[in-house]
Amino acid sequence: MGILHLTKLLADVAPQCIKETELKTYFGRKIAIDASMSLYQFLIAVRSEGAQLTNADGETTSHLVGTFYRTIRLLENGIKPVYVFDGKPPEMKGGELNKRMEKRAEAQKALDKAMEAGDQAEVDKFNKRLVKVTREHANECKELLKLMGVPYIEAPCEAEAQCAAMVKAGKIFATATEDMDALTFGSNVLLRHLTFSEARKMPIQEIHLDVVLREMQLSQKEFIDLCILMGCDYTDSIKGIGPKKSIDLIRQHKCIEDILKSIDKNKYPPPENWNYEGARDLFENPDVTDPETIELKWSEPDEEGMVKFLCGHRQFSEDRVRNGIKKLQKARGTSTQARLDGFFTVLGTTPAKRKVEDKKKNTPSKRGKTGGSGKGRGRPK
């Protein structure tokens, strides 16, 4: 689930760290995709008249449709995706997982009620809440990816942590997930909305951790503590302390230990047996496979294998599958365009200086005949 309200906080205190871009600007980049997250998206989004796509036996195929077409779209844009699957959840996530289970049970109840009442909109809504990515779904996807010639990795533990480790090692450019905790794990570049449907026309959000830290004036250690305070998957947080208060406290005291010493424990009682140290340790030293031992290989798609896999009892249209494979082969066949920033080093960026509030102040003087009177516009040095 990531970090509670982190996106909103970033938009408020570090607006420059979020850039909106288009898919085509990522050509030539190797990008790790959080597979569980994208499968979940596909199961929810790839539907027809509110129901998941299935074959004649009622087995779901939404995740395969999604993986097939959206991976093709990435490859057509010159992106080299690598899917990373979750391993065992860390023990500390138990609490969070229990909570999710309770929520599912509630949704199931609500669904039954809605079915009885015959309220279709409600049924759809709760149906979506009950969506779960099973081991079966993941295994089918892995098989499909193998046939498509796209590499995947099975993380020993959390997929985001594995992605972050690979970004840090320079193996890949960015992590694509909706979960903000990829940043907490230290992934320098985070892409959101990458696997969204083309029809939604959602711009891709690119978040840079180094800009986040610079704008917030925090170190990575302090940032991790901030995320724990705001609420992560691994432990509870202090009731009554939200994003705004968290960042103030971190800026003032630098770490959770010192915050606990100074806050009024009656007003803000910390959770019982609060294991923030354990959560911190999970973020700092997560269980990952050494990125250096991972070999990423994008290979030739297996056309016949794919047709057999998808068009057999999964009942995909053979024409469409063959068309998709043609696109795959075309994307592979042409030589790829290199990026200029791979040759020249970026010496530094001068961000635009003028902030939104300055702009308002400046508007009257802009219309003045003599031009700027010298006030307002920040001078980049």
Added chain:
Amino acid sequence: MFEARLLNSAIFKKVLDAIKDLLNEGSFDCSDSGIQLQAMDNSHVSLVSLNLKSDGFDKYRCDRNLILGMNLASLAKVFKSSGEGDTVTIKAQDDADTVSFMFEAKKQDKISDYEMKLMNLDQEHLGIPDTEFSCIIKMPSAEYARIIRDLSQFGESIVISCTKEGVKFSASGDIGTGNVKLAQTINFDKEEDSVVIDMQEPVTLTFACQYLNSFAKATPLSNQVTLSMCDNVPLVVEYEIPDLGYLRYYLAPKIEEDEN
């Protein structure tokens, strides 16, 4: 205070036409030594580097270093309203948020004044290493534009290979293939028609037509164009702007898909 006066405003018009395909906006760095612009296109495949020396202007004054961020489409609108042979004076106050352009007509007593809002842009500074190029080809710019245009009809990319026999441009696609070979020819009467090839080592590189075509938009700036190539290094396409400076384009090559 920044002020630059150029007797022939048409040069600016040509520069704008040559870069506005690749860039939507640009930050012009003004300093004592002149005006510079360095920017990558949106997809980070090519880079435009413009350098106009201060002593090429008829009057140049720059008290403090200044960055003028401009929308190039708007700037083109301003210059479109200038007449043939007009003199242009560009002025900006220190810390200003607008820049002004004054055009003086040569033949009649007419002065037009335009003021344009500046933009505040993100700037990415790239360090470009000095390269010893293996091949430097100097050829008529109109010839370059023609070859690229013709070959673009055949495919999405053009292979440029330079050997001691000369330089060969080739493209292939669904309808067939096209090849254009140029050998060194030195024309003493009309120097601008010469093709001069300075080759240390043979090179073959592949580039996207789309960008090579955009570069050809600079043809009106100069009679000759210089292509500098080296293995595994971006191509440099340079148009000299007589007496004023140069406009350079850098383009990342296309690479074969086998290293993974």
